[in-house]
Amino acid sequence: MxxxxxxxxxxxxxxxxxxxxxxxxxxxxxxxxxxxxxxxxxxxxxxxxxxxxxxxxxxxxxxxxxxxxxxxxxxxxxxxxxxxxxxxxGQDAGQASGQGAQLQLFSDSSENSQGATYDRPSNQNLSAVAAYQSVNNIAQRDNVQQLFGVDLFA
Amino acid sequence: MFSSYSGLTCLPDLSSSASLEKKASKSSFFRQYQFWLFLLAAALIRELPLVSIPFKWLETYFHEISHGIAALLSGGMIVQIELYPNGAGLCTTRGGSAFLISFFGYAGAILWGGLIYSLADKHQRIAQVFSAFLVLLLLGSMVFWVRDLLTFFILTVLLVLLVLTVKLPKLKYLQAIMKLIGAIVLLNSLFSPFYLIDGRNIGDGAALADLTLLPEILWVGIWSASALAMALLLARKST
Incomplete structure (x- = not known):
């Protein structure tokens, strides 16, 4: 302690x-x-x-x-x-733990945006985080595909 | 008196022949440009807020089932098909050729659109038989490849609409609706590849780019050009 x-x-x-x-x-x-x-x-x-x-x-x-x-x-x-x-x-815990920190960024900004707007992330930052998340999702999708041996086509 | 009699007998003949000519010219105009008129109607329907939704689902279904059929034809299997209310979809497959499966999402939708329109254009009875086949395909998809309630609901809506179409009292209405469906699917498959150009490395185009090292834009161009070629072919055939 x-x-x-x-x-x-x-x-x-x-x-x-x-x-x-x-x-x-x-x-x-x-x-x-x-x-x-x-x-x-x-x-x-x-x-x-x-x-x-x-x-x-x-x-x-x-x-x-x-x-x-x-x-x-x-x-x-x-x-x-x-x-x-x-x-x-909608993912398993192992995958979600990697994204917890990213989602905290979003939730913090949304909580604070009600009271104060001065520390709200700019659109550029939001889009940067979204882009990062999408890349991460692709990586996770690849992981799922390798894990279960299936292919996903959108 | 005689002349007036003869005049009386002649007048109806003249008017009827004129109306027949008018009808024939109208019919020939519609016949000549019917594909473009259906395409115009499809473009209008795509812009209508609520009416466009089931057609969007139908187009997505044809896209995903094309992925699945490509998987089946190349030795793989379909694990699951998912549809979402916003028009997105997902086909999960195991095995098969990744290239064919990726390519035949959009290409398959083009083929479906062309097939539906051309078969419906051939004969009313063919349109009826083909719509019954589509009902069976939807039912089979629901039984074998749908695992979630949302997709089940969406396919049920499509199924009900198709069954209602099959049960229409006059076959000419069924034929017209099938042609409209074909035109809408074709029109969607002409424009939907452009959604892939979003700067993100996701989707069928990106998958094909990874597989072939050819840029995504090239695949988008191939799909759109194919849809345009199919539209021109149908327009030429229907005149």
Whole structure:
């Protein structure tokens, strides 16, 4: 746990806070995060007692809690989006996992586009992602053809 | 009195002969340009929002079944045929010649269009027999190669429409509708290859380009030229 916290550097914390502040659901997330704060506090005390590492742990506990909370959210959102990607593409999990990240790009842009338009991807970017997806689909189609020994003709 | 009598007897003859001539000239005009008139009607129907949908499905069906028939003829088998409401389709095959299967999607649609029109043009009874054959082909496709509900629904709609056409009270209507179907399929097969020119490396043209190292545009040109040649051939035959 501590190793994870040390690996995640400050660069990754900054956009995390930005995102929490931007969304309107920040308050309930913070309320839910209060329990985690206590837990992380206990863990920090335990690690302080361990030799060799106690002197360096003057980190912001709230930041750690928010970081954990964000990581959990991203994990659950990633799963949800992966499931959505599977349903949308009608493909098996192995294939959909490759496209999960691409579909996240689309869903993020569509969610944010309701509230803010300044960070909406440009048409050029959208077409670039679509083109990339089509290439990926061709590759997947080739995989399916090789896997099942069938040919698809549109 | 006599002259008036003779006049009375002559007048109806003159008028009837004039109307007969008029009818004959109308008939000869229709006969001469009937293929182009059917093609014009097909072009209009293609632009109608709802009416064009079943014809689009029919054209897609002929495209996909042509892939399948090419697979069967080249030693392969059809695994599944899928049709989508937007006019897209997919034929899954196993084995056979990839070149023939890829090529005969569009080429087969051209042949189907030409065959339907020319057979319907020959005789009303031939049109009836051929439409019954198409009903059987649709039924066979539904039984053997359709695995999803959407395709089943689309083919059911086509089947019902064809059965209604076969059951028309007068054979001349059936003949006209079959000619119209042939013209629409042919017209679609003339224009649909151009959809392949989209900058993406997908579709039958891309598959053929991969197989033969000849550019996709060449295959699009071959298909469109074939459809045009078929149209000109039918126009010449029908005059």
């Amino acid at each position: 501590l190793a994870n916290m040390q690996v995640v550097n400050s660069n990754s914390i900054t956009p995390t806070f930005t995102r929490v502040n931007r969304t309107t659901q920040a308050q309930p997330e913070q309320v839910r995060g209060s329990g985690q704060l206590e837990r992380t506090g206990e863990q920090l005390e335990q690690t302080r007692k361990s030799p060799g590492q106690g002197g360096r742990l003057d980190v912001n506990e709230q930041a750690i809690a928010l970081l954990e909370q964000e990581a959990q959210q991203q994990g659950s959102q990633g799963l949800d989006r992966q499931q959505a990607a599977e349903q949308f593409l």
